[in-house]
Amino acid sequence: MKQFTKPILAVGVFLLFQTLGGILLIIVQSLINPESVHTGELAMNSTTLGFILILTGACTVLTCWLVMKMIKMRQTFDASRIDWGMACVAILAAIAGIFACDLLSDQFDLPNLMEEQMKGMAHNFWGILAVAVIGPIVEELVFREAILGHMLRKGVEPWTAMIASAILFGIIHLNPAQIPFATIMGLLLAIIYYKTGNIVITSIIHILNNSLAIWEMNLLGDEVDTFSFTEWIGGKYVAGVAIILGIAFCIILMQQYWKKVQEPVYFIKPIEDLTGEVQEEEKKIQ
Numbered sequence: 001m002k003q004f005t006k007p008i009l010a011v012g013v014f015l016l017f018q019t020l021g022g023i024l025l026i027i028v029q030s031l032i033n034p035e036s037v038h039t040g041e042l043a044m045n046s047t048t049l050g051f052i053l054i055l056t057g058a059c060t061v062l063t064c065w066l067v068m069k070m071i072k073m074r075q076t077f078d079a080s081r082i083d084w085g086m087a088c089v090a091i092l093a094a095i096a097g098i099f100a101c102d103l104l105s106d107q108f109d110l111p112n113l114m115e116e117q118m119k120g121m122a123h124n125f126w127g128i129l130a131v132a133v134i135g136p137i138v139e140e141l142v143f144r145e146a147i148l149g150h151m152l153r154k155g156v157e158p159w160t161a162m163i164a165s166a167i168l169f170g171i172i173h174l175n176p177a178q179i180p181f182a183t184i185m186g187l188l189l190a191i192i193y194y195k196t197g198n199i200v201i202t203s204i205i206h207i208l209n210n211s212l213a214i215w216e217m218n219l220l221g222d223e224v225d226t227f228s229f230t231e232w233i234g235g236k237y238v239a240g241v242a243i244i245l246g247i248a249f250c251i252i253l254m255q256q257y258w259k260k261v262q263e264p265v266y267f268i269k270p271i272e273d274l275t276g277e278v279q280e281e282e283k284k285i286q
Helices: 002-032 035-039 046-067 084-106 115-121 125-153 158-171 179-196 200-225 229-233 236-260 271-285
Strands: none
Touching: 002 046, 002 125, 002 158, 046 115, 046 125, 084 179, 084 200, 084 229, 084 236, 115 125, 115 200, 125 158, 125 179, 125 200, 158 179, 179 200, 179 236, 229 236
16 A cells, blocks of 8 residues: 555645645735625636646645655656657547547536636636646646656556556546546556656647647637537537547557557566666676
8 A cells, every 4th residue: 555655645735736726816816806805706817827727736746756756857758768650659549539538528518617717718828828738747747757657666556557547637627527538538648658657748648638628719719618519520420430430549549559669667677676687787797
């Protein structure tokens, strides 16, 4: 159970800073508009919300990195080992999976608790920066590098670690409309991270996904509330076929990626063993 202690604490840290960010937002908004405290209607300022999301994200990463020692910063941004041909395969697989999940989630009328906030930030520079760029990188550093990476480096069975991190990633969104989709996306990103040992490719995918959501909101404007992707492509039967094809395409490409990309050696053996082996090799050379 020791392998899971720090990952659970990291989730707690993430939620703690999110909660503190919410409290800070209320305080700032009450200072900007004191009358809103009496009416109980705190207007959501997109610029303030964007700043606070960036701030809480930075605090979460710094805590996981400098205090909890769960992030290997140099390693997690090292793109030197990446086979970019196979990276494109992984990105295409993720796009196919995201496309299928979008259509699948369209079939269920799950409540979206963040819809109004997202619409506001989609038209604001700091909101876009927070949602489309900083947010994805923060979540990759915390959920892929800190949480999943820590479990893998501590010898947790890979699929157990990947599934656990994906479930945690889904749950922390705390939004019914996002939880199923985020869990599936979390598993795809976990597999890619396991094979690369860094968050370069996963960050690209995550940024692309969030940027497309922002672009969609800006493109549709007020119609985003009534827009149905299912109806747009031709109805439920067409959507059903597209979902099956998207899932199949994603699985086929991910199988190719899994077979052809060798996972980093530090995920195969405990880091302490590797350190000993390196020291032995250095002695032989001397």
